[in-house]
Amino acid sequence: MAARASQGSHLIKKPRTQLHEILERGDFAPKTREKYILVLDNWIAFAGTDPKRWTRKTAQAFYDAACDRTSVRSANVYIASLRYVSKWYATLENDDKLDFAIVQTRGDDGKSAARHALTQTQAEQLIVSIAPPGRALAPLAMRDLLIVVVGLETGMRRMSLASMQLDGLTNEAGYPATKVQLKGFGKKLQPVPLSDTALLAMKPWESWLAASHVRTGPTLRRLTKFMGKKSTEFEIGGPISERMINNIIEKRADDAGLKHMHPHILRHTFVTWREAAGVPTPQIASITWHSIESKLGKIGVYMDRTALGALARNTTPAWLADLVQRIVP
Numbered sequence: 323m324a325a326r327a328s329q330g331s332h333l334i335k336k337p338r339t340q341l342h343e344i345l346e347r348g349d350f351a352p353k354t355r356e357k358y359i360l361v362l363d364n365w366i367a368f369a370g371t372d373p374k375r376w377t378r379k380t381a382q383a384f385y386d387a388a389c390d391r392t393s394v395r396s397a398n399v400y401i402a403s404l405r406y407v408s409k410w411y412a413t414l415e416n417d418d419k420l421d422f423a424i425v426q427t428r429g430d431d432g433k434s435a436a437r438h439a440l441t442q443t444q445a446e447q448l449i450v451s452i453a454p455p456g457r458a459l460a461p462l463a464m465r466d467l468l469i470v471v472v473g474l475e476t477g478m479r480r481m482s483l484a485s486m487q488l489d490g491l492t493n494e495a496g497y498p499a500t501k502v503q504l505k506g507f508g509k510k511l512q513p514v515p516l517s518d519t520a521l522l523a524m525k526p527w528e529s530w531l532a533a534s535h536v537r538t539g540p541t542l543r544r545l546t547k548f549m550g551k552k553s554t555e556f557e558i559g560g561p562i563s564e565r566m567i568n569n570i571i572e573k574r575a576d577d578a579g580l581k582h583m584h585p586h587i588l589r590h591t592f593v594t595w596r597e598a599a600g601v602p603t604p605q606i607a608s609i610t611w612h613s614i615e616s617k618l619g620k621i622g623v624y625m626d627r628t629a630l631g632a633l634a635r636n637t638t639p640a641w642l643a644d645l646v647q648r649i650v651p
Contacts, residue, residue: 339371344410361403376422381408385425394428401425418603439594440587442641444580445474451578455648461545461556464527466570469542471523471646473588475638476514477610479505480564480585486541488528491516495628497635504611515609515635519643522650534558542567596637605634 345358368387369380381404388397401423408423440448453459453467469483476482485503492499492513498521499513516524524541531537536558544559544566562570567585575583589610596606607614608630 339366340373341366341407341411344407344414358403358407361400362407365404373420376408376411376420378422378424381423382425385427389428398427401427418597439591440474440580442639444578445591445642446645447578448575448580448583449645449649452574453649455645459526459649461527461530464530465542465545466574467649468524468527469567469570470574470588471642472516472520473585474591474642475517475520475523477589477592478502478514479589480567481505482514483567483585484540484542484562484564485511487539488531488536488541489538490541495631497632499631512611513631514611515631517635517638519636519638519646523646526650531558595639596634599637599639601634601637605630605637608634 341362342359345355345362365384368384369375381401384404385397385401388400392400405423408421412418412421449467449470452470453463459467472478472486473483482502482504486500490501490511492501495513495515498516500516501511501513503509504512504514528541531543536543540561542562544562546557546559547554548557549555571583571585571588575581593606593610597603604614606612608627614627614630
């Protein structure tokens with residue numbers, strides 16, 4: 323009983339920390355503020371007030387404990403709230419390692435972990451299952467190779483991939499980019515820098531479409547197979563939807579033996595690989611269109627996104643560049 327009383331008094335006191343100060347600076351609606359404070363108070367009760375204990379390992383244990391006492395969906399919402407405070411803590415302290423609320427969340431089945439990023443081995447499995455090196459590419463393989471490689475090389479969301487246009491390529495910044503729809507910009511198109519590897523992966527599909535007299539309009543299109551006089555032929559349809567991109571990725575991942583795969587993992591993978599390679603955050607954001615200002619505070623307004631894109635666009639892992647070159651000679 324004494325132990326319980328001690329724990330209860332600890333929760334009632336609700337000690338003030340740097341994390342609480344971050345919340346006080348934010349401009350939240352009253353209910354939103356209450357939600358964040360509740361999560362933060364529970365985190366402090368679990369991890370303690372010493373910042374040295376605010377680690378990713380502790381955050382994982384905190385998340386797993388939440389999953390044990392509530393639904394996985396609720397636990398995911400819970401950790402997302404802590405993630406906001408964690409990111410700002412690292413930003414204000416100018417140390418990415420302090421961003422402690424990075425955990426392996428669980429899938430909808432409540433058991434399996436949802437992968438946040440592909441490993442090199444997994445990415446190779448996925449790509450090779452679509453387009454084995456040394457083998458002629460069928461039209462469906464051309465299209466799906468484009469989706470996966472461009473996703474890995476730009477971190478584009480589904481809506482951006484679906485909005486790509488055959489005549490949307492631009493060189494206005496002095497390097498290749500494709501103008502697409504981005505989250506938060508409505509229907510206004512914005513340029514996303516393309517690496518040499520992404521351009522190479524796009525070439526077979528766009529060349530095949532051009533040979534079929536399709537040179538404008540949506541880049542990604544539906545294909546219907548039918549038996550021609552001598553071989554299988556394809557009817558080129560309209561644009562594919564975001565839902566169809568989901569289905570394509572899930573089907574290709576299943577063929578490659580990868581589970582719990584969805585298009586957004588390509589975005590996670592792009593960022594994870596660049597961070598691991600030491601690419602500066604502003605350069606990564608110049609490709610993904612994350613807000614540079616929110617990550618770097620006032621200094622972010624001095625960043626030239628176009629110039630950063632020139633530095634970041636060809637930060638392709640060497641193995642990926644080599645693999646695509648072997649697939650598309």
